[in-house]
Amino acid sequence: MTTTVPTGTRAAKNRARALHTFGAMMARDARVLRRTFVMSAVRIVIQPLLFVFVFAYVLPKVGGGGAGPGGEAFSTVMVPGLVGSSMVLQAMAAVTFPLVMELSGPGAIEDRALAPVSVRVLGLQKILSAVVEGLVAGLLVFPVVLLVHAQGHGPAVEVANWPMLVFVLLAGAVLAASIGMYLATRIDPRQIQVLFTLVMFPAMMLGCVYFRWTALESTPWLQYAVLLNPMVYMNEGLRAVLTPQIDSMPAWAFLTALLVGAVVFGWLAMRSFARRVLR
Amino acid sequence: MTGNLAIHADGLRKSYPGPGGEAEAVRGLGLSVAKGEFFGLLGPNGAGKSTTIGMLTTMVRPTAGRAEVCGLDVAADAVAVKRRIGVVAQDNTLDIELTVAENLEFRGRYFGLGRRDARARARDLLTLFGLFDRARARVFELSGGQLKRVMIARALVHRPDVLFLDEPTAGLDPRSRLHLWDVLRGLQAKGQTILLTTHHMEEAETLCDRLAVIDQGRVLACDSVRALRETVGAETVVTVVYEGGAFDLAAVRAMARADRVEATDGQVRVFAGDPDGVLSDLVALAAKAGLTVVDASQLAPSLETVFLTLTGREFRE
Numbered sequence: 215m216t217t218t219v220p221t222g223t224r225a226a227k228n229r230a231r232a233l234h235t236f237g238a239m240m241a242r243d244a245r246v247l248r249r250t251f252v253m254s255a256v257r258i259v260i261q262p263l264l265f266v267f268v269f270a271y272v273l274p275k276v277g278g279g280g281a282g283p284g285g286e287a288f289s290t291v292m293v294p295g296l297v298g299s300s301m302v303l304q305a306m307a308a309v310t311f312p313l314v315m316e317l318s319g320p321g322a323i324e325d326r327a328l329a330p331v332s333v334r335v336l337g338l339q340k341i342l343s344a345v346v347e348g349l350v351a352g353l354l355v356f357p358v359v360l361l362v363h364a365q366g367h368g369p370a371v372e373v374a375n376w377p378m379l380v381f382v383l384l385a386g387a388v389l390a391a392s393i394g395m396y397l398a399t400r401i402d403p404r405q406i407q408v409l410f411t412l413v414m415f416p417a418m419m420l421g422c423v424y425f426r427w428t429a430l431e432s433t434p435w436l437q438y439a440v441l442l443n444p445m446v447y448m449n450e451g452l453r454a455v456l457t458p459q460i461d462s463m464p465a466w467a468f469l470t471a472l473l474v475g476a477v478v479f480g481w482l483a484m485r486s487f488a489r490r491v492l493r
Numbered sequence: 494m495t496g497n498l499a500i501h502a503d504g505l506r507k508s509y510p511g512p513g514g515e516a517e518a519v520r521g522l523g524l525s526v527a528k529g530e531f532f533g534l535l536g537p538n539g540a541g542k543s544t545t546i547g548m549l550t551t552m553v554r555p556t557a558g559r560a561e562v563c564g565l566d567v568a569a570d571a572v573a574v575k576r577r578i579g580v581v582a583q584d585n586t587l588d589i590e591l592t593v594a595e596n597l598e599f600r601g602r603y604f605g606l607g608r609r610d611a612r613a614r615a616r617d618l619l620t621l622f623g624l625f626d627r628a629r630a631r632v633f634e635l636s637g638g639q640l641k642r643v644m645i646a647r648a649l650v651h652r653p654d655v656l657f658l659d660e661p662t663a664g665l666d667p668r669s670r671l672h673l674w675d676v677l678r679g680l681q682a683k684g685q686t687i688l689l690t691t692h693h694m695e696e697a698e699t700l701c702d703r704l705a706v707i708d709q710g711r712v713l714a715c716d717s718v719r720a721l722r723e724t725v726g727a728e729t730v731v732t733v734v735y736e737g738g739a740f741d742l743a744a745v746r747a748m749a750r751a752d753r754v755e756a757t758d759g760q761v762r763v764f765a766g767d768p769d770g771v772l773s774d775l776v777a778l779a780a781k782a783g784l785t786v787v788d789a790s791q792l793a794p795s796l797e798t799v800f801l802t803l804t805g806r807e808f809r810e
Binding site for chain 2: 231232234235238239241245246249322324326328329331491
């Protein structure tokens with residue numbers, strides 16, 4: 215009995231080893247992100263930049279508008295929308311595209327799957343890595359949408375509630391990454407273009423990016439229909455904390471949707487991922 | 494007890510749901526590999542070799558049976574098993590986003606090495622495998638032979654107890670194949686336990702201490718190459734393929750040197766310890782019966798005759 219290692223000690227040792235592996239995988243993703251940073255940053259920023267340039271700079275200059283439906287500056291409406299949608303799209307893309315590639319080629323996922331951690335830890339790492347990429351995208355887009363505008367058409371932004379901001383950012387990014395992982399494990403790699411045209415683009419157009427959700431009151435069927443779009447909760451949540459002077463969805467609604475969505479899709483994604491990795 | 498065994502499998506099964514019901518890739522496979530042994534799984538494509546390797550390396554969940562690597566259950570103790578094995582898959586599984594050196598470096602870090610140690614280990618292995626000048630290359634810039642060597646180097650980063658190689662020389666040109674054989678012999682000389690799958694007879698014969706011949710998900714025979722050749726495949730196999738009627742099988746069986754005769758439609762096969770004159774006698778018998786001989790062949794005792802004797806089918810590479 216003298217050689218028996220106490221179970222608690224062994225479990226602690228295994229946890230520490232798994233954590234080291236997890237950290238090494240995050241470091242690998244950071245290395246790749248750093249290498250492609252300039253191109254990724256341009257890709258992430260270009261669309262929001264063009265939007266604020268046209269709608270908050272060019273149109274007010276040519277007298278074509280600049281005010282939203284409630285009389286608020288259009289630039290103010292767009293800040294949470296463009297930051298939120300960029301984060302959602304980037305967090306999804308960060309997990310979906312590499313994973314579709316890894317799962318389509320024979321055995322490509324084995325590079326990471328043979329590392330000494332459980333498949334669950336591997337899935338969690340992919341989600342966390344995508345969350346980080348989503349947050350980086352938000353950080354890149356925020357100054358752009360804050361600063362690009364015609365004189366007198368600047369957005370009015372303040373942080374009304376820091377804890378709520380942190381929650382919305384994290385839960386929204388986890389939800390987006392989980393949906394991305396779930397889709398990657400379910401779709402045929404050949405349909406990835408379809409995913410973009412049929413899922414990402416409509417989600418963006420109808421995601422309360424360019425208008426606030428409460429402005430849809432005049433079209434009730436649409437106001438309810440867009441609730442199927444997870445991006446709405448992220449954007450409305452950011453709207454509530456960043457531009458509190460503008461009407462937004464009730465806090466209980468977007469907080470519940472983000473939390474329940476992150477948990478449910480997180481669970482579905484992990485289950486589906488494990489089934490694809492272990493044959 | 495499986496104390497001295499690197500690998501032990503018993504009653505291993507794997508079935509996949511298919512369009513026509515369950516398809517069984519592995520059907521009750523058992524094998525034992527000792528520490529330090531170079532062991533081969535030889536079988537044609539589709540024999541169940543890759544699925545077997547998949548189960549032993551924790552990537553495929555067995556439907557039934559059990560397998561242990563270094564005394565650890567592959568299903569219940571998957572993470573601990575992964576620490577003790579290195580795997581070289583049949584396809585390219587290198588990380589395409591990373592350079593050659595980074596592939597090794599990060600593998601080391603996944604397995605607990607610190608950043609500096611991982612980098613040093615990567616450098617040592619690349620030097621050992623003659624790849625140092627390719628350290629900064631991207632994966633897609635490598636030739637097939639270099640790719641395999643990088644994969645083997647990567648599999649060795651964490652000094653695994655058992656190295657698994659799935660068809661390591663498939664698709665390589667003859668020169669790269671010979672080079673890789675040298676690499677593997679070198680590893681074995683240092684005491685590395687190796688399990689390799691191959692559908693290449695010469696490879697199995699050249700490298701392996703012991704072989705399991707597998708077909709249709711089962712082990713048909715398991716022994717050293719020499720023992721297999723001397724017992725199962727000790728006879729020369731003479732085959733005549735013909736058209737235009739029926740062979741006089743009674744006459745074939747009456748041939749003095751025919752130890753065993755197998756006949757199917759349009760084909761006669763004779764197993765003979767002393768094959769002198771068997772082929773010409775068979776051709777003569779065919780001519781006498783007015784048959785057209787389409788093909789005739791004589792196989793000297795080899796792994797090929799082992800396989801033929803065990804399965805009744807020719808081994809197609």
